[in-house]
Amino acid sequence: MQQLGSTIAANRFGLGARPGELASIGGDARDWLRAQLKGRPSPVADPQLASSAEVLGQAFALQREIQQARRSGDDVQKKLPQFLQPIYKSEATARFALAVTSDRPFLERLTQFWTNHFAVSIDKQFMAGLAGSFEREAIRPRVLGNFGDLLVAAEMHPAMLLYLDNHLSVGPHSPAAARANRRQRGNRTIGINENLGREILELHTLGVGGGYTQADVTSFATVITGWSVGGGNGLFASGPPGRFVFRPDNHEPGTRTVLGRQYPDRGYEQGVLVLNDLAQHPSTAHHIATKLARHFIADDPPPAAVERLTQAFSEFGGDLPAVYRTLIDLREAWEQPLAKYKTPSDFIVSSYRGLSLPVDASHGPLAPFEVLGQRTWQPGSPAGWPDRSADWDGASALLKRLEWADAVGGRLGSRRNAAELAPQLLGANLTDATGTAIARAAGAQQAVTLLLAAPEFMRR
Amino acid sequence: MSAIKRREFLKVGALAAGGALITTRLAFARAAAGARRPRFVLVILRGALDGLAAVPPYGDHDYGHLRGEFALRAPGEAKGALPLNGFFGLHPSLGFLEESYAARELIVFHAVASPYRERSHFDGQDVLENGTTVAHAAQTGWLNRALAAAPGVPRRDAGVALGQNVPLVMRGPAEVTSWSPSKLTGLDDDTLARVTDLYARDPLLSVRLADALMADRVAAEPGGAMAPEAMAPEAMAQSMAAAPGAVAGPAGSPQAKSQPAQSAPGGAYAQIVHAAAGFLREEDGPQVAVFDTTGWDTHANEGGAEGQLAGRLATLDKGLATLRGELGPVWKDTAVLLVTEFGRTAAINGTRGTDHGTATMALLAGGAVAGGRVIADWPGLSSRALYQGRDLMPTLDLRCVLKGVLQDHLGIPAPALETSVFPESGRARALEGLMRA
Numbered sequence: 001m002q003q004l005g006s007t008i009a010a011n012r013f014g015l016g017a018r019p020g021e022l023a024s025i026g027g028d029a030r031d032w033l034r035a036q037l038k039g040r041p042s043p044v045a046d047p048q049l050a051s052s053a054e055v056l057g058q059a060f061a062l063q064r065e066i067q068q069a070r071r072s073g074d075d076v077q078k079k080l081p082q083f084l085q086p087i088y089k090s091e092a093t094a095r096f097a098l099a100v101t102s103d104r105p106f107l108e109r110l111t112q113f114w115t116n117h118f119a120v121s122i123d124k125q126f127m128a129g130l131a132g133s134f135e136r137e138a139i140r141p142r143v144l145g146n147f148g149d150l151l152v153a154a155e156m157h158p159a160m161l162l163y164l165d166n167h168l169s170v171g172p173h174s175p176a177a178a179r180a181n182r183r184q185r186g187n188r189t190i191g192i193n194e195n196l197g198r199e200i201l202e203l204h205t206l207g208v209g210g211g212y213t214q215a216d217v218t219s220f221a222t223v224i225t226g227w228s229v230g231g232g233n234g235l236f237a238s239g240p241p242g243r244f245v246f247r248p249d250n251h252e253p254g255t256r257t258v259l260g261r262q263y264p265d266r267g268y269e270q271g272v273l274v275l276n277d278l279a280q281h282p283s284t285a286h287h288i289a290t291k292l293a294r295h296f297i298a299d300d301p302p303p304a305a306v307e308r309l310t311q312a313f314s315e316f317g318g319d320l321p322a323v324y325r326t327l328i329d330l331r332e333a334w335e336q337p338l339a340k341y342k343t344p345s346d347f348i349v350s351s352y353r354g355l356s357l358p359v360d361a362s363h364g365p366l367a368p369f370e371v372l373g374q375r376t377w378q379p380g381s382p383a384g385w386p387d388r389s390a391d392w393d394g395a396s397a398l399l400k401r402l403e404w405a406d407a408v409g410g411r412l413g414s415r416r417n418a419a420e421l422a423p424q425l426l427g428a429n430l431t432d433a434t435g436t437a438i439a440r441a442a443g444a445q446q447a448v449t450l451l452l453a454a455p456e457f458m459r460r
Numbered sequence: 461m462s463a464i465k466r467r468e469f470l471k472v473g474a475l476a477a478g479g480a481l482i483t484t485r486l487a488f489a490r491a492a493a494g495a496r497r498p499r500f501v502l503v504i505l506r507g508a509l510d511g512l513a514a515v516p517p518y519g520d521h522d523y524g525h526l527r528g529e530f531a532l533r534a535p536g537e538a539k540g541a542l543p544l545n546g547f548f549g550l551h552p553s554l555g556f557l558e559e560s561y562a563a564r565e566l567i568v569f570h571a572v573a574s575p576y577r578e579r580s581h582f583d584g585q586d587v588l589e590n591g592t593t594v595a596h597a598a599q600t601g602w603l604n605r606a607l608a609a610a611p612g613v614p615r616r617d618a619g620v621a622l623g624q625n626v627p628l629v630m631r632g633p634a635e636v637t638s639w640s641p642s643k644l645t646g647l648d649d650d651t652l653a654r655v656t657d658l659y660a661r662d663p664l665l666s667v668r669l670a671d672a673l674m675a676d677r678v679a680a681e682p683g684g685a686m687a688p689e690a691m692a693p694e695a696m697a698q699s700m701a702a703a704p705g706a707v708a709g710p711a712g713s714p715q716a717k718s719q720p721a722q723s724a725p726g727g728a729y730a731q732i733v734h735a736a737a738g739f740l741r742e743e744d745g746p747q748v749a750v751f752d753t754t755g756w757d758t759h760a761n762e763g764g765a766e767g768q769l770a771g772r773l774a775t776l777d778k779g780l781a782t783l784r785g786e787l788g789p790v791w792k793d794t795a796v797l798l799v800t801e802f803g804r805t806a807a808i809n810g811t812r813g814t815d816h817g818t819a820t821m822a823l824l825a826g827g828a829v830a831g832g833r834v835i836a837d838w839p840g841l842s843s844r845a846l847y848q849g850r851d852l853m854p855t856l857d858l859r860c861v862l863k864g865v866l867q868d869h870l871g872i873p874a875p876a877l878e879t880s881v882f883p884e885s886g887r888a889r890a891l892e893g894l895m896r897a
Contacts, residue, residue: 123755165760168811177810191810195759198579198816208580208595214848217579341664371643373624380754381507383582390599393664394625394638395672402655402669403644437658446651453655455662 005029007427008337012296012460013328014105016350017425033328036104037321041111041143044136046094052133052158055087056242059126060231067233084129088122091132092366092376097359100352107143110324112345113295115139115377117288118154118204119384120163122377127163131377134159147288147318148279152272155200156244158229164196164382167236171225171252176235192252197221199382205278207287212259220258224271226251285313291387292323297332298339299388305332337429338459341389344372346460347401351408351452354425355416372400402453409448418447422454429456498793498828498869499740500748501783502603502629505776505800506585507756511820512806512852513769514554515568519547522841526807530764539765544568545834552765553773556781560825564832567894569822569861571836573802573854579816581757584801589629591859591882602881604632606866607748609876617674619748620739622732630750637671637746639679639739641731646676678745679738729753733779737786740794747870756800760811780825792827795869795895799858805850806841817851822861828869830896863890 003022009029010017025032062083069076102108115135122128138157142150154160161167170176172191180190197220201212226248231241239245246268255264261277263270278284289309293301309326316322327333342350348368352359359365369375379385386392418438423430434454441447451457516532517523518541524531532541532549541549542558548570550558560566576587576595583595591602607618619636621627626638647655652673659665736749755772762769776798784791803820819839825831839845839853847853859882866872866881867890878886 165811165813168760170810172810193759193809193811193813194815202580202582208578208583214579373640381581381757389664390626390628390631392625393668394621394623395668395675396638396640397624398665398668399672399676400624400640400642400644402647403642406647406651407644433658433661437654441654442650446654449647449651450654450658454658455665458665 004337004428005334006032007429008334009033010105010427011350011429012333012337012340013109015099015102015109015346016105016353016460017427018353019356019421019424022424022427030328033106034325036106037144037324041107041140042098042102042104043140044094044098046090049091049094049132049136050087051242052130052137053240053242055084055129055133056126056158056229057231059083059129060233060241063233080125081128084126088128088132088377089366090361091136092369093359093361095132095135095376096349096352096365096369099349100357100359105353111135111140111143113292114143114150116379116384117291118150118160119379119382120159120377121379121381122375123380124163127159127377130159130162135377144321146279147284147313147320148276150320151204151279152275154204155196155224155271155275156227158242158244161196161227161229161244164199165193166196166224167228167232169193169196169221169225169227170250171222173254174225174250174252176247176249192218192221192225194218194221196227197224200275200278203383205275205287206281206283207290210281210283210287216258219256220274222252223256223258223263223274227268227271279318280314282310282314285310285318288323289313292327293332294387295340296327297330298336299390302332305330338456340460341393342458342460343385343387343392344374344397344401345369345376347452347458348372350425350457350460351405354421354451354457355408355412355448357408368404372404373397401458402449405452406445406449408452409445412445412448414444416444416448418444418451422451425451426454426456431456496793498747498795498871499787499790500865500870501736501740501794501796501826502748502750503796503798504585504588504627504629504750504752505756505798506581506752506754507758507800508581508584508802508804508816509756509800509820510758510762510769510804510814511570511800512803513762513764513814514551514773515544515548515570515821516541516551517548517570517838517841520838520841522843526841527764528808530762530767530808530812532765547838548834548836551770551773553770554777556777556784557823557825560780560784561832565825565827565829566831567824567829568834569824569836569856570834571819571839571852571854572822572856572858572861573819574858576802577818579802579818581801581816586628588799588801588858589627591629591862593884599628600632601627601629602862603629603748603750604634604636605881606870606872606876607634607636608632609872609880610634611871611873617671617678617746619750620675620736620746622736622739622749622751627750627752630748635667635671636748637675639672639675639735641735675739678742679735681742729775729779730782733782734786737783740787741790758804758813759809759815760813762808762813795824795826795828795865797861797865798823798825803852806846806852807850818847819852819854822858824861824865824894828895830893835891857885857888859885859888860891861894863888864892864894868892868895 006022006025006029009025009032010021013033062080066076066079099108120127120131120134122131134157138153142153169192170190177190194217198217202208206212226246228236228245228247230239230243230245253265255262258274263273289306292309293306297305312323312326422438437450438447441450518532518534533539535541535543535549542552544550544561557566574588575593576584586595589601590598592598616635617637618634619630621630621638623638624640630636656669659669732751736751739745739749758769787794799822800820802818804814804817809815837855839855843849845853863877866877867874
């Protein structure tokens with residue numbers, strides 16, 4: 001039973017056991033998890049990584065250069081991707097390396113969970129250069145803080161404002177709109193963009209059935225007009241490049257009603273006040289509790305477990321460590337040891353941890369994520385990556401995992417002993433069938449392939 | 461593994477996988493009977509395609525001021541639409557679809573919507589795919605349930621999803637598979653046999669593996685999606701590059717290459733279309749293929765005759781032209797349906813884009829389609845006519861289209877359509893006569 005506890009702690013709550021990890025967890029798996037919640041969150045240890053403001057400032061400047069060069073007919077199409085792509089690679093590689101080597105893997109999984117909750121996706125302009133710094137600046141420092149602070153930091157980060165188009169949103173009765181209307185030539189319109197307002201309500205806080213209306217979406221989007229980014233081009237040039245800027249000229253004046261509550265106009269704080277209330281809303285507690293339970297217990301989590309997490313979220317006012325401790329204490333989280341099918345990212349990271357593979361920046365470290373269908377920070381939509389088996393267990397996806405596992409086995413050859421590793425990685429989940437298959441493998445390569453292919457390695 | 465070896469293996473492997481049966485192929489029987497074998501392709505346009513941009517109602521007198529600088533004009537004028545019927549046009553990027561319309565191989569539906577009436581992409585896509593009226597009300601999709609209700613002996617591989625995983629619309633009781641191009645090399649027979657054995661007591665993994673091998677076999681047949689002549693040389697060269705510790709080389713390069721147009725139906729989309737054609741061409745391959753494209757969520761800088769959306773539509777259109785070309789003689793038995801979760805606001809928003817809306821368009825193309833028509837009960841675009849004062853009003857339930865296609869093209873019995881496929885859809889009656897007799 002003790003061994004089952006450490007197996008679940010390392011593989012479900014953590015990112016996959018490393019050799020020796022189950023033994024080091026020892027008797028009380030819950031203590032091992034709780035200890036990871038103490039102290040400050042672990043930073044990404046790469047001093048080369050630039051801040052989002054630096055990246056964005058340079059990207060805006062490059063964009064201006066490109067626009068000028070285009071007028072002179074130079075071929076400059078690729079300049080921006082050429083600038084942003086290396087940043088993405090460095091960031092994603094550093095994050096991957098931390099996940100593989102971390103001795104606080106539960107905390108690392110929580111960080112990934114929250115980044116996915118507040119998802120930006122690198123298929124939108126600038127995001128390849130910002131997704132990593134967004135996680136490092138807005139998410140990572142607050143995963144052991146209060147949900148309300150995390151929410152405000154995520155929504156006000158330039159990456160989020162750009163990703164969901166809020167930097168361009170203008171109040172219809174704002175000074176900027178009045179000027180534009182006086183000058184109006186042709187049919188150009190100026191006004192609000194409700195993308196960010198809607199996704200905050202639907203995805204980040206209340207959840208889709210959380211009791212808001214289209215009127216709330218429009219009103220909230222109006223409240224956050226003026227939340228923008230400095231140093232851009234055209235109408236958005238002023239302000240410190242690449243940083244949050246409040247543009248009073250773009251802000252819709254006046255008191256607004258959101259979810260039945262009135263918010264007087266206090267500039268950018270009007271939006272912060274709405275966010276603070278959203279963070280405390282019972283629908284938000286339920287929404288977050290459901291996502292955590294789905295991630296850590298089962299695709300369709302037991303309602304009682306969701307209820308306990310909801311209560312904890314409300315009772316502790318969104319204090320995240322208190323919510324995590326409630327999660328650790330939930331009986332349901334320790335009952336079905338293999339209820340969750342690993343995502344491709346989980347499968348890759350746990351393979352690297354289990355086989356002690358180096359994340360080598362010079363050897364295409366991100367290729368497995370591409371091949372297995374989950375490129376880091378590219379969920380393709382603000383909803384983030386889905387979190388159910390059916391989203392990941394396709395036939396073709398399975399075959400690719402097996403082919404990749406076989407390629408890993410081929411590279412390692414006899415440098416790993418799968419028979420010795422199997423009990424260290426799979427612990428109490430290791431079945432006789434898998435043990436026998438590995439023991440009887442035709443060679444060391446095949447043994448590694450079978451270890452990674454095992455049904456109990458495909459799940460957590 | 462060669463195609464033949466894999467085929468041999470499959471018989472053993474599938475039997476080992478919990479006694480699952482490979483059904484007798486019906487192809488010969490069908491061919492002998494001279495029966496038409498219909499093919500169906502469903503393309504899900506994720507992100508809410510702007511129906512008023514793809515199929516502009518330039519004849520509506522409210523359209524011009526709603527769309528402002530992005531309004532498309534009558535055919536023949538500057539920024540003109542492509543001609544349909546004198547009231548509706550096609551976006552100028554949709555040249556292949558215009559030809560299809562002229563050849564009576566395209567039906568355009570407008571002011572159409574699923575039963576979903578909120579504005580969440582994710583719930584909207586869920587309703588679009590689950591075939592009920594409520595998001596998350598079913599864990600299976602209407603297309604899979606239709607395949608399960610198809611007459612005749614159930615097949616193991618009636619449908620294929622092009623992609624690593626199967627979208628909701630294709631999940632359910634009927635066994636379907638998924639396929640996507642691989643940069644990796646296949647497992648040798650011995651390893652495959654051992655993995656199959658290891659999965660024998662795992663109901664999920666045993667079925668998935670057998671399905672994957674089946675799809676691979678079909679793809680590897682001459683002319684299939686994975687046949688040697690169809691594999692890009694670079695994909696072959698990269699086959700091993702993804703393993704950790706690979707010799708320095710093109711391992712990281714797929715990322716660079718696919719940037720920055722990932723969300724556009726770009727390079728990966730072309731591969732998917734190619735693969736879909738490969739599967740559907742097979743005499744005894746799957747009859748139904750599903751794939752999706754993203755990047756339609758045009759909140760800012762959508763563009764008009766040119767611009768962001770125009771580029772994506774052009775790629776989509778080109779892919780459909782490729783599909784027709786690669787299907788060759790099979791095109792005459794094919795129907796391709798393009799649907800999206802909902803439409804966008806009738807007016808341009810404050811950031812030269814459009815926000816989430818309600819009704820939109822759907823397109824049905826193919827040699828089997830009785831085309832050259834626009835089917836729309838046009839509600840108009842005056843402020844009074846708009847849904848909630850902002851969106852195109854739905855006047856046609858998308859399920860009427862889906863039922864019509866499933867019934868007349870795939871021969872799904874009407875009682876199944878009314879119960880298991882689209883529960884509680886009695887008011888949404890199947891549109892008749894969509895297919896050629």
